[in-house]
Amino acid sequence: MNIAVLLSGGVDSSVVVHLLCEQGYRPSLFYIKIGKDDADYMDCSAEEDLEMASAVARRYGLSLEVVDLHREYWDNVAAYAIEKVRRGFTPNPDVMCNKLIKFGCFEQQVGKDFDFTATGHYATTVLRNGKTWLGTALDPIKDQTDFLAQIDYLQVSKLMFPLGGLMKREVRDIALKAKLPSARRRDSQGICFLGKINYNDFVRRFLGEKEGRIVELETGKILGAHRGYWFHTIGQRKGLGLSGGPWFVVRKDTDENVIYVSRGYDTELQYGHEFGMQDFHFITENPWEGVKEAIPVTFKIRHTPEFIRGKLLRDETGCLIVSEEKLQGIAPGQFGVVYDEAAKLCIGSGEIRYSTPPNPQCQLS
Numbered sequence: 001m002n003i004a005v006l007l008s009g010g011v012d013s014s015v016v017v018h019l020l021c022e023q024g025y026r027p028s029l030f031y032i033k034i035g036k037d038d039a040d041y042m043d044c045s046a047e048e049d050l051e052m053a054s055a056v057a058r059r060y061g062l063s064l065e066v067v068d069l070h071r072e073y074w075d076n077v078a079a080y081a082i083e084k085v086r087r088g089f090t091p092n093p094d095v096m097c098n099k100l101i102k103f104g105c106f107e108q109q110v111g112k113d114f115d116f117t118a119t120g121h122y123a124t125t126v127l128r129n130g131k132t133w134l135g136t137a138l139d140p141i142k143d144q145t146d147f148l149a150q151i152d153y154l155q156v157s158k159l160m161f162p163l164g165g166l167m168k169r170e171v172r173d174i175a176l177k178a179k180l181p182s183a184r185r186r187d188s189q190g191i192c193f194l195g196k197i198n199y200n201d202f203v204r205r206f207l208g209e210k211e212g213r214i215v216e217l218e219t220g221k222i223l224g225a226h227r228g229y230w231f232h233t234i235g236q237r238k239g240l241g242l243s244g245g246p247w248f249v250v251r252k253d254t255d256e257n258v259i260y261v262s263r264g265y266d267t268e269l270q271y272g273h274e275f276g277m278q279d280f281h282f283i284t285e286n287p288w289e290g291v292k293e294a295i296p297v298t299f300k301i302r303h304t305p306e307f308i309r310g311k312l313l314r315d316e317t318g319c320l321i322v323s324e325e326k327l328q329g330i331a332p333g334q335f336g337v338v339y340d341e342a343a344k345l346c347i348g349s350g351e352i353r354y355s356t357p358p359n360p361q362c363q364l365s
């Protein structure tokens with residue numbers, strides 16, 4: 001069996017190489033280069049990543065190839081992220097990077113010549129009714145299926161996630177015992193390149209700064225100033241520079257460049273119970289084809305370990321989730337990721353389109 005491994009130089013994908021070699025495979029290793037060497041918002045971790053990846057390849061006597069997907073990344077993922085931010089939405093570049101780059105362009109250029117592509121993502125593949133489904137990982141804290149929820153059937157059926165049945169500490173133990181060069185490297189924060197750079201610097205470079213007002217939603221009182229609505233996201237608490245909080249961003253007026261905030265953990269204004277999703281995408285297939293009633297599911301609206309219980313409904317405009325508990329910071333642009341009731345299978349995802357927070361008492365100007 002011909003296996004391509006996506007090797008980042010981090011501990012997870014290094015352990016993937018180790019495990020596959022232990023099982024007798026001789027995978028080919030690929031490092032994807034995305035950043036430009038001279039970009040000022042780059043940090044130097046990419047160089048270190050490649051050095052680590054090379055050390056792992058040497059250690060196992062395997063070939064390592066660098067695949068330059070810089071152009072593809074900027075034309076697709078970065079352009080998508082900037083466009084969403086410009087329109088006041090909260091993009092999810094990690095989701096798009098998986099769909100379009102790691103399992104998109106890479107597959108078209110390289111992966112197509114292999115039987116499987118293996119990565120260090122915390123996820124599983126599950127065979128059910130003769131089809132491959134995306135399954136959640138054993139380690140709920142590390143589960144990354146929400147980042148994979150836009151991949152399609154061809155992609156999921158060619159993927160291998162050798163770490164899906166392991167806890168993160170077990171992975172680290174394996175790396176330490178095997179004395180892998182990357183064994184002590186710290187975990188990366190985001191999956192994709194945009195997660196490794198200073199996000200505000202990146203956004204500033206493309207959208208600049210434009211001062212606007214920060215207004216208390218309930219009273220209309222001006223509390224301070226911000227440097228552009230694109231630096232802020234619904235549900236955000238930190239980085240507002242306001243005293244007497246906690247303050248949360250609950251609404252954005254992109255035409256007027258106004259950020260509306262609300263104070264306190266218990267304010268109803270920062271919560272919603274339902275949200276709609278557009279262009280809902282099923283990874284394998286729609287397991288509820290023909291079902292008219294509300295479907296009990298679990299779901300996530302951001303990268304957290306908890307799966308929230310709710311009901312999935314369909315209407316003429318798309319899918320709607322009604323949650324059993326109140327949801328903080330429903331951010332349009334992010335993905336609503338839907339799982340089966342037992343949170344074992346990741347069924348698919350759709351972009352959050354709107355939320356229905358309670359109406360504020362005051363009239364918004």
Ligand SMILES: Nc1ncnc2c1ncn2[C@@H]1O[C@H](COP(=O)(O)OP(=O)(O)OP(=O)(O)O)[C@@H](O)[C@H]1O
Pocket residue numbers: 005006007008009010011012013014030031032033102118119120121187188190191192
């Ligand atoms: N630059 C890259 N080149 C090749 N593969 C990559 C690259 N970045 C990430 N990957 C693949 O995507 C997987 C998930 O990426 P993520 O950034 O979440 O890393 P991680 O969970 O910290 O894993 P690792 O410890 O391997 O970096 C990695 O395990 C690896 O297989």
